[in-house]
Amino acid sequence: MKTKMLVIAGSALVVLSGCDRSSDPGMSLQQGTSVGQLTDSARDSAVTAYRAMWNVFADVGVASDPNSPLLGRHANGAALDKLKRSLQSDRENGFVSKGKPLLDPMVSAAEPHDDPKKITITDCGDSTNWLKHHKDSGLHADNALGGRRLIKAVVDKQPDGVWKVSDYAVHEIGSC
Incomplete structure (x- = not known):
């Protein structure tokens, strides 16, 4: 089943391309995985990287700068590509984002x-x-809809020990 992805915000929690649930990162808890037994360090590091990615994305979205080196601090792979594509699309369409997302990651x-x-x-x-606005007028974009929505993300520990978001939907x- 295809789910059309929407833009979450300003610069957009990405002009996410469509994805189906079978390719959605982490759609189900793996059998035998007890999240309660995770080390606080791994859990905290992954959640911190996730929050930081969206905060940087919101900050960079004020100028819709797809080339900002800040984007790669907390994201790589498909996640980084999605962030950059969203910002590029916003720039081409004259949009910027304003505000910040409210997150409740687990x-x-x-x-x-x-x-x-x-x-x-x-x-x-x-x-x-955290919505899109027309850069020139400051008015809300016609399709700027805000609200609560499910986000699934995969955060990977890099060889240097740093955690980065590698994909999200x-x-x-x-x-939700």
């Missing part, structure tokens, strides 16, 4: 369990106060 899976290298985060992000308003 770890929903970890691999491997005893020493996680990949953590899946489930969030019900709220973009009510944002669902429609009202999906």
Whole structure:
């Protein structure tokens, strides 16, 4: 089943391309994974990277700068590509973002369990106060809709020990 992804905010929690649930990062908790037993360090590091990615994205969205070196601090791979594509699209269409998302991330899976290298985060992000605006007039974009929506993200521990978001999917308003 295809789910059309919407823009969460300003510069947009990405002009996310469509994705189906089978390719959605972390759609289910792996059998045998007890999230409650994760080390605080791994959980905290993954959640911190996730929050930081969206905060940087909101900050960079004020100018719709797809080339900002800040984007790669907390994201890589497909996640970084999605952020850049969204910002590029906003720039081409004359949009900027204003505000910040409200996030409520929770770890929903970890691999491997005893020493996680990949953590899946489930969030019900709220973009009510993080919307797209026309750069020239400052008015809300016609399709600037805010609200709560399901976000699934994969955060990977890099070889240097830094955690970065490698992929994410944002669902429609009202999906959580």
